[in-house]
Amino acid sequence: MSDPLKHECGIAVVRLRKPLAYYLDKYETPLWGFNKLFLLMEKQRNRGQDGVGIGCTKLDTPLGQPYIFRRRDATKDSLSEVFRREIKRYNKMARKGHLDPKDPESVKRNFDFGGEVLMGHLRYGTSGEFSEGSCHPYLRRSNWPTRTLMVMGNFNMTNAGELNRKLIERGQHPVFGTDTQTVLEEIGFHLDEHHTDIYRRLREDGVDGQSTPAHISEQLDLHSIITEAGKAWDGGYAISGVVGNGDMFVMRDPRGIRPCYMYMDDEVISFASERVPLMTVYEASEDQVKELEPGGLVIIKRNGTMLETRFSPEWPHSPCSFERIYFSRGNDPAIYKERKAMGAVMADQVCKAIDNNFDKAVFSFVPNTAETAYYGLMDGLxxxxxxxxxxxxLEASQKGELSEEKLDELIMRNWPRAEKMAHKDIKMRTFISQEDGRAQLVSHVYDITYGVVKEDDVLVVLDDSIVRGTTLKKSILKILARTNPRKIVILSTAPQIRYPDCYGIDMSEMGKFIAFAATINLLRRAGKQAYIDEVYADCKAELQKPLEEIENKVVRIYEPFTDEEISAEVSQMVYPEELEWSGEVEVIFQTIDNLHKCIDGPSGDWYFTGNFPTHGGRATxxxxxxxxxxxATGRSYDLPS
Structure with missing residues (x-):
């Protein structure tokens, strides 16, 4: 994806099933679980670089000893830095004799992350501050372990404003600006209510105070707590949490918008946002890693018993198709296959754009994440x-014209030609990540291969998707034009992005979508400003309706034009200004039908089609x-009550 775009966060959970002594005996380290957490997060580094957080809960901690811990960091290279600091602290304590690395109980007692329940979060922020305080996990403390709660997740709630108002109506004082805080407080509220009910029953039954915590811990029902809390949520989410006593849960939204996977053996139960990190870290086969069902809830009690259940009724599944197109790492076997298919299926559109003349075409890709789809495109061509x-x-053979020379001509002529045209400078990209001065430096992010493309060639370049088109216009096309082809064709393996995402991706302002801007241009050029005004009035009217009755009226904006007409306008809009090169630019988008052909099973396509899976999405x-x-600018998730 050449346009800079932030997206879904990543989660990692490690729940040890054996005492620390077991891992010391077998793996020669009591930090086996801590090391696995680091590896799971490292293998998901692609999912978040704005900040990280890690948490730990220790089981059966003696009274008076701390039992829950977390570290958060939003500085540069925060993932490596957090774990480096903890290992440094561990080694320093060992050197000074404050803990014994060969004594698991000493490690558990003295090292904050020497516990049995470990969780980690990688943050890609879509809103709010990018500081340590905005990093997960979020922690709600109490002097009762069974009321202490730590939560993290990969999610966006479309109705965060409504949820905050609900908290206020109860008399609470929520911290505004993050739906994470809202989720934490909603679960915490029902945990408190449930906890109080148990406590009162025990008191009425005459249970003495010292025995009360153990009874509460045994009777704590996370299923009913999560089920009650989740009723109010509208969004996409994979959330993990742990209570101070060691009871933990992992849940996935009822439509399966956000991904979540689980691995389990007799040593560990582990969760992650992607399949391959679990396969790699635990040396597991594909069939050993299970996808958490939409609406699924996994509860692991402090004693190790596990319950796989549901917290929500079943809804049609709408997993985010951008996970398949771009976000998840491409070494997942299913995703690799699908991305190749997304490239291959565009062969017909490409051949039309180059007049089926492969002799005068050069094929390449940008950025590196488009490489897998590029292989598929070349296979298809x-x-x-x-x-x-x-x-x-066959035709020449039937006519008796199949000589050796003719055979050589047919085989060698007009064969698709693949070249590596753009080389990304990773250090330069990091340096210019800030907006100030970006326009002057962005054209140097890529180096170009010279001497490959001729003046009468068509240069065809594959991209994952085109969101805003700004990088394409200000950088990519200017760089590609240096090769001086007669035409540049840009392919997008994703269809036209027409609608905001409200479930985790940083795509919320419609005016920034190149397909939307192109459509508005077409409407205004056709003298249809009144039509735009009419759609505005329709959208305003919809927002006055109850949430469950709202329809997406923005779809009307696109009805007057074909996909091809919008693509042609996009092609004109991304053409770089003040460019000496006089060739043609054509932008080609994947079709919706072909996208669905490439993805196995259901796939959410709301950013392309406007078919939002939840009421909050349509309202957004x-x-x-x-x-x-x-x-107005800024995100559009805070819906009216």
Missing amino acids: RLRRRMEVREEI ANLAFVRWYEG
Whole structure:
């Protein structure tokens, strides 16, 4: 994805099933679980670089000893820094004799992360401050372990404003600006209520005070707590939490928008946002890693018993298709296959754009994340060309014209040509990540391969997706134009992004979408400002309805034009200004039908089609259009009550 775009966060959970002594005896370290947590987070580094947080809960901690811990960091290279500091602290304590690395009980007692329940979070912020305080996990402390709660997640709630108002109506004082705090407080509220009910029953039954904590811990029912809390949530989420006594849970939203996977053996139960990190870290096969069902809830009690259940009724599944297109690492076997298919299926569109003349075309990709789809594109083009050659050979054979020279001509002529055209300078990209001065430096992010493309060639370059088009216009096309082809074709393996995402991706302002801006240009050029005004009025009217009755009226904006007409306008809009090169630019987007053909099972496509899976999503789309029309900026998730 050449446009800078932040997205879903990543979670990692390690729940040890054996005492620390077991791991010391077998793996020669009592920090086996802590090391696995680091590896799971390192393998998901792609999911968040704004900050990290880690947490630990120790089981059966003696009275008076601390039992729950966390560290958070939002500085540069925070993942490595957090773990480096903890290992440094561990080694220093060992050197000074404050703990004995060969004594598991000493490690558990003295090292904050020498516990049995470990969790980690990688943050890609879509809103709020980018500081340590905004990093997960969030912690709600109490002098009762069974009321202490630590929560983290990969999620966005479309109705965070409504949830905050609900807290206020109860008499609480929520910290505004983060739906994470809202989720923590909602679960915490029901945990408190449940806890109080148990305590009163025990008191009425005459249970003495010293025995009360153990009874509460045994009777704590996380299923009912989570089920009650989750009723109010509208969004996409994978959330993990742990109570101070060691009871923990992992849950996934009912439509499966956000991903979550689980691995289990007799040593550990572990969760992550992607399949492959679990496969790699635990040396597991694909079938040993299980996808958490949408609406699924896994509860692991402090005594190790596990319950796999549901906290929500079943809804149609709408897993985020951007996970398949771009976000998840491409070494997942299913995702690798699907990304190759996304490239291969564009072969027909490409051949039309180059007049089926492979002799005068060069194929490449940008950025590196598009490489897998590029392999698929080349496979698709070569397969298409092989079929053409086969027909030509059969035809020549039937006519008695199949000489050795003719065969060489048919086989060697018009064959798809692959080249590496753009080379990304990773250090430069990091240096210019701040907006100030970005425009002057961004054109140097990539180096170009010279001497490959000729003046009469078409240069075809594959991208993951085109969101805003700014990087394409200000950087990529200017760089590619240096090769001086007669035409540049940009392919997007994703369809036109037309609607905001409100479930975790940083795509909330409609005016920044190049497909939306192109459509508005077409409407205004056609003298249809009144039509835009009408859609605005419709969206305003929808927002006055009860949430469950709201329809997405923004779809009307796109109805007057075909996909091809919008793509043609995009092609004109991304053409770099003041460019000496006089060639043609054509932007081609994946079709919705082909996208669905490439992805196994259901896939959420709301940012392309406007078919939002939740009420809050449809309301967000209307609100985003209203905000654009009125000139407001910023995210559009805070819906009216």
